[in-house]
Amino acid sequence: MKNNNEILSISLLTISVFIFISLIQFDVRYNLSDIYDLLFLGYNKDISYPITGPLGASISALLKKYFLGNGSFVICSIIAMYSYLLFTKKNYTDKKYKILTIYQLLFGLWLAIFFAWRQENLSSTSGLIGLLFHNFLQGTISNFLYVLMPTSLLILALGIFNFSLHDLSKRTFHYTKTIFLKTKNIINNFSKKNDSVISFHKKNNTVEEFEAPEVNKQKPIKEESEISKIEEPPNHDDDIIIEEEESINETDIDTINQSDYDKYKLPSSDLLNDPIEITNSLSEQDLKQKATNLVHALETFGVQGEVIRISPGPVITLFEIEPAEGVRVNKFTTLADDLARVMQAQRIRIIAPIPGSRSVGVELPNENPQIVYLKSILNSEQYADSKSKLTIAIGKTTTGNAFTIELDKLPHLLVAGATGAGKSVCINTIIMSILYKAKPDEVKFVLIDPKKLELSTYKQLVGYHLITSPNLDEYVMTTAENAVGILDAAINEMERRFSVFADAGVRNIAEYHQKQMDNNLEKIPYVVVLIDELADLMMTSSRAIEDPITRLAQKARAVGIHLVVATQRPSVDVITGLIKSNFPARISFQVSSRVDSRTIIDQMGAEKLLGKGDMLFLEPGSASPVRLHNAFVTLEEIEKVLTHINTQPKPDEIKLPEVKNHTINTESTSINSDHDELLKDAAFLVIETGQASVSLLQRRFRIGYSRAGRLIDELESMGIVSGHSGSKAREVLVDQSYIQNIFDS
DSSP: OTTHHHHHHHHHHHHHHHHHHHHHTOOTTOOTTHHHHHHHTOOOTTSOOOTTHHHHHHHHHHHHHHTOGGGGHHHHHHHHHHHHHHHTTBOTTOHHHHHHHHHHHHHHHHHHHHHHHHTTTOHHHHHHHHHHHHHHHHHHTGGGHHHHHHHHHHHHHHHHHTOOHHHHHHHHHHHHHHHHHHHHHHHHHHHHHHHHHHHHHHHHHSOOOOOOOGGGOOOOOOOHHHHHHHHSOOOOGGGOEEOOOOOOOBOOHHHHHHHHOSSSOOOOGGGSOOOOBOOOOOOHHHHHHHHHHHHHHHHHTTOOEEEEEEEEOSSEEEEEEEEOTTOOTHHHHTTHHHHHHHTTOSOOEEESSOTTSSOEEEEEEOSSOOOOBHHHHHTBHHHHTOOOTTEEEEEEETTSOEEEEEGGGSOOEEEEOOTTSSHHHHHHHHHHHHHTTOOTTTEEEEEEOTTSSTTGGGGGGTTTTBOOOTTOSOSEEOSHHHHHHHHHHHHHHHHHHHHHHHHHTOSSHHHHHHHHTTSOOOOOOEEEEEESOHHHHHHHHHHHHHHHHHHHHHHGGGGTEEEEEEESOOOTTTSOHHHHHTOOEEEEOOOSSHHHHHHHHSSSOGGGOOSTTEEEEEOTTOSSOEEEEEOBOOHHHHHHHHHHHHTSOOOOOOOOOOOOOOOOOGGGGSOOTTOOTTHHHHHHHHHHHSOBOHHHHHHHHTOOHHHHHHHHHHHHHTTSBOOOBTTBOBOBOSOHHHHHHHHHO
16 A cells, blocks of 8 residues: 555554543543443443543553553653654654654653652652652662752753753853953943043143154054954854755656556556655754865865855755855865865765856765655656656756656767666666656667676566567577667668658657557657667677667667667777767766766766766756766566566567678687788877877888878778778777787787
8 A cells, every 4th residue: 555654654643642632631530440341340420531431541540550650641752753753754763763762761750750759659640660760769869869850851851852061051152252242342332432532522621732743653552352353254154045955746656647548557656665764964053064164174275265055965965165256166176085085075076166156066975865766756746747758767956856857858878887886776767767657569678788687677578668670589688699680670670760750741759659649650669779788799899889879879869769878887999989979968977087987978077976876967968967866776676567567468569670690790800811010010009199090100100101091991990990080080999908919819
């Protein structure tokens, strides 16, 4: 059931109110056996029961007489606390709530001992336990009880309300000192005015006096209070704007899905785990103190600035700092590692400057980061209200709001990051988001998984969302031959769709679907080609893989074929210039170096991410990436969704056009026996210089144009340099180890 937590929460709140009313209306005539007497001996007319009946009378007698007396009211507060935690979906198993429960029970015991101490041992107000503890303390420490009771009450107050006596005394001293200094300044100013009035009257009532030369006059010495007033730096804490963490506008994705489809039922969000809310433990005062520490840390390195805004989020907190006059923003970027050390942070990312503002952003990781659950993003208005079948519930922004992207508008996506940074979870998030939005006859998947592990779970989608070619023996491609074959089949399908769209008189798949509703046309679904590890395929057969990926990326968006390519090795020999130029939308998870970050998103910053789903998303046409926190989905949740899909009716299966079987020619990079004797030297030369041109070989080896041109052609045929592209220089596609392996083999 979807609202189990809410049902349990309301039940606990009802029990708490029931016990509270029973305790309020307690009568000394109530006994624990009242409910037994009612059931077996009949109703007792001499006793007026509370509105909770004999059961409430028995419970109140048990708690008042045999438990903690008036201190038993803490039972109501404890039950109500857990009711609130369940209703707000907070982590009620957290250690701090268990400690708070113990403090409340101890406070109830304190009340029981207090009433036994002050009200002559009446068991109805102190309870049996309170009476026993009081007699024990009275017999062991006697009058020291007068000291123990207020001291223990203070300790319980510190534990329950979580405040510090030291901080309280420090603030009290600070406010007292401030009031004293202000009062002293007022008195000094008032006395100065009186002295000036008296001296003025004296001057008018006396005879002319001899004036001393101007040279001997000295400026009056400023009083100590004025000096301290001038030297004391202004307090800007009150001017800092602290924004609240944004909350997701929730809706019910299940209601929307049920209203749209009849026979095929889309998966329910009940199959996913409920999000556990972890609130930020930092108060407004703590955030201001952190801002003060950050400004002080910058000043120690000679950078002046002022915090003007604080934006807390689920994983990081953004501090916007306005630099002082004449401070250059590049001074901030060089201090990232030093600030991380001073602020005791894992990593700090600096945005210098924040686009569209005068301030510099410093992103500090939270002490208790939240986990972004996929269920909360799927139930957001951004995802539920999106009409696109390729809507992806990617995660949350740094301020806590839901963030979704539409794959058909990107139109292709490149995902890269180091091992363990969250790339595989992102792939699962993309697939699950589409499964919650589209039926099997609306979106098809082409899955390529050279590692044979990550996407093997989705083999259960055979007959539903998976599509293949008739002459291929698997639905999730795991070999390089099948990968090349399915990509060529996708190219053939692309060309076929261009002909169908031309006959229908439409320009793209959206117009075709609109026209299909009014005419009896062929049903054409979206196709998402998902490659989980590009690096392995490129190492096996770079040219055979790069060419079809490039063709699909350049032309396939109009006919509804979209690419999602992921790799854990973002180097230039994997993400080549030709591939990169056709993927304007890119996601970068944490990487190991600045070079890798530049390779993915054309700028530094990805090396400062925190891992575990922390990402930078570069939108098409945008110069600066957006920091996001990827939604988390477990393998157990995926299995539940796939099991649900397998219970639904299967649509008519469609397949991609058949293509000839491919055999990857591994000898394409081998060296012919009649190769030029300078070929090896030329290969190492272009690796060292990072460029390849005929004129370069002519100058270095003192050879003619024809021979240098033949060397360049041989390097291109071996896959060492890129092909000719007009006036642009050829790119070097491999590294030195690759050259060494070729010539040593």
